[in-house]
Amino acid sequence: MTLPCLAELLPRLLHPQVRDLAWVLLSPPLLSHPPSPQRHPLAASRWAWRPGELADWLLSHDAQPSVLEAWLAQHSIRRLGLYYERLWQFALSQAPDVDLLVANLPIRQGGHTLGELDLILHDAEGVHHLELAVKLYLGLEAGDRRRHDHWLGPGSHDRLDIKLRRLCEHQLQLPTHSHARALLAELTCCEIDSALWLGGYLFQPASSGCEPPLGANPEHLRGRWLRQRDWLNETGTRGASRWQPLQRQAWLAPARLDHAELWRDEDVDRWIDEGDGKGQARLLARIEPGTDGHWVERERLFVVPDSWPG
Numbered sequence: 001m002t003l004p005c006l007a008e009l010l011p012r013l014l015h016p017q018v019r020d021l022a023w024v025l026l027s028p029p030l031l032s033h034p035p036s037p038q039r040h041p042l043a044a045s046r047w048a049w050r051p052g053e054l055a056d057w058l059l060s061h062d063a064q065p066s067v068l069e070a071w072l073a074q075h076s077i078r079r080l081g082l083y084y085e086r087l088w089q090f091a092l093s094q095a096p097d098v099d100l101l102v103a104n105l106p107i108r109q110g111g112h113t114l115g116e117l118d119l120i121l122h123d124a125e126g127v128h129h130l131e132l133a134v135k136l137y138l139g140l141e142a143g144d145r146r147r148h149d150h151w152l153g154p155g156s157h158d159r160l161d162i163k164l165r166r167l168c169e170h171q172l173q174l175p176t177h178s179h180a181r182a183l184l185a186e187l188t189c190c191e192i193d194s195a196l197w198l199g200g201y202l203f204q205p206a207s208s209g210c211e212p213p214l215g216a217n218p219e220h221l222r223g224r225w226l227r228q229r230d231w232l233n234e235t236g237t238r239g240a241s242r243w244q245p246l247q248r249q250a251w252l253a254p255a256r257l258d259h260a261e262l263w264r265d266e267d268v269d270r271w272i273d274e275g276d277g278k279g280q281a282r283l284l285a286r287i288e289p290g291t292d293g294h295w296v297e298r299e300r301l302f303v304v305p306d307s308w309p310g
Contacts, residue, residue, distance in 0.1 A: 003042075004051040009058065010254065011290075017072060017087075018062040023253035024087040025054070030135065030198050033215035036168040039195035041088060041130055044123035046096040057094070080248055084134040084199070085118060098123050101187050107180045115174050120187060127190040131171045135163060135200040136251065136283075137213075138225045138302060140309075145210040151202070154281035154302055156309035160213055167196050203302050206230070223300030228276040231303050235265070241298065243268050246283045254297035255285045262287075262295060276305045 006026040013019045029038060040048070047054035061068050071090050077083045085104070092100045098121055105117040119130040137151040137160050144150060148161035172194040174180050184192060204210050206226040226234060235243065244255060244263060263271075268284070275282040281304040290296040 002049055002051050003047070004055040004058075009055055010256075011292075011296075013058060013062045014256070015062050015065040015068075016250070016253070016256075017068055018058060018065055019253040019256065020083075021061070021068065021087050021091065022058050024084060024134075024199070025058075025091055027199050027221060028217050028219040030137075030200050030202060030217060030220050031213075031215045032217040034168075034196060034198065035164055035215075036172055037193070037195040038197060039128065039130065039193075041092055041119065041121065041128075041132075041197060042095055042098070044125045045098050053096075080251055081132075081134055083249065084252070085132050088119070088132055092119070092121060101127070105183065107174050107177060107183065109177075109179050114177060114179070115171060117174055117180070118171075120184070120192070122188065122190075127188050127192045129172075129175050129192050129194040131167055131194070131196045133163065133167065133196070133198050133200075134252070135160070135198065136203065136302075137200070138203045138304070139205060139210040139213070141205045141208060141210075145212070146214045148213050151213050152309055154283070154304065163198075167198070172196060201300065203300070206234070206301070223302065225281075225302035225304055227306050227308065228272060228303055229306050231269075231272050234301070235269070241286045241288050242295070243284045243301070244287050244295070244297075245271050246285050246300075251283060255287060255295075256290070256297070257287060257295045259293075259295065272303050275303065279305050279307070279310070281305070281308065 003026050009022055010019060013022055042048050068090060072086060077086060089103045092098055101120040101122055103119055107114045117129055118132045121128055137153060139145045140150045148164060149159055151160040175184060175192055175194055201221045201223055202212060203223045203225040206224040242262060272282055281302050284301050285297040286299040287295040288298050
């Protein structure tokens with residue numbers, strides 16, 4: 001595959017949701033060697049070896065984003081993972097050489113839902129069942145950080161090992177269930193291959209850094225994290241940079257902001273304090289002036305409660 005370079009394309013994209021769309025399609029996976037097969041959903045699309053066509057498609061939506069906006073507005077999307085899936089569905093519904101057969105197919109047994117199949121698509125390489133996920137994991141300060149159970153979500157309830165186990169042992173196995181086979185037989189008579197695609201960011205302790213988890217992609221997207229008590233030390237060396245809070249819906253593509261959108265330093269500090277009081281991790285972007293008058297993200301930082309992971 002020869003996809004467009006995300007870092008080169010993003011400066012040309014202005015619309016936030018189109019930037020997120022580009023990030024979803026072009027950002028590297030967290031792992032190079034997950035415990036189950038991994039497949040890029042566009043692997044057999046013409047876009048995969050003609051990156052200029054994909055770049056032009058993204059630029060056309062950036063110039064006229066109403067189609068993407070209308071697509072996303074069809075459903076209430078509160079969870080980041082659902083937003084990620086909807087962006088993939090939008091792209092695959094328009095990608096050349098790909099036929100998206102169904103998305104979010106529920107598998108039920110009686111009145112009980114066993115799970116959903118994220119994507120069933122057909123391309124030149126066959127019929128594929130793909131499970132999608134986007135995650136932000138923080139490496140612990142001590143212990144063997146190569147272990148997947150040493151990488152936790154910002155709320156500390158999610159862990160990389162738990163997510164991989166769920167993907168590999170449950171979600172990717174759903175097509176073998178008798179109720180799933182009956183539904184899939186109505187879509188295709190072909191054999192179906194199952195694979196995952198896991199995107200996101202890995203955050204290292206700001207004080208010490210750490211090794212990435214076993215099987216991590218050398219090109220994975222990364223950031224740092226620190227505790228609330230260390231926040232003032234971090235801001236004391238901000239120089240020409242500024243820190244900007246990132247709400248959950250802005251956790252995908254790097255931030256690009258107008259000057260009017262910037263928070264004052266004292267408001268950022270207050271927001272951090274409120275997060276500690278509520279036991280919530282806060283994600284920020286270190287931003288600097290760009291060449292076009294906007295402020296652009298240079299780094300990501302989670303500030304977690306002093307008691308994290310609790």
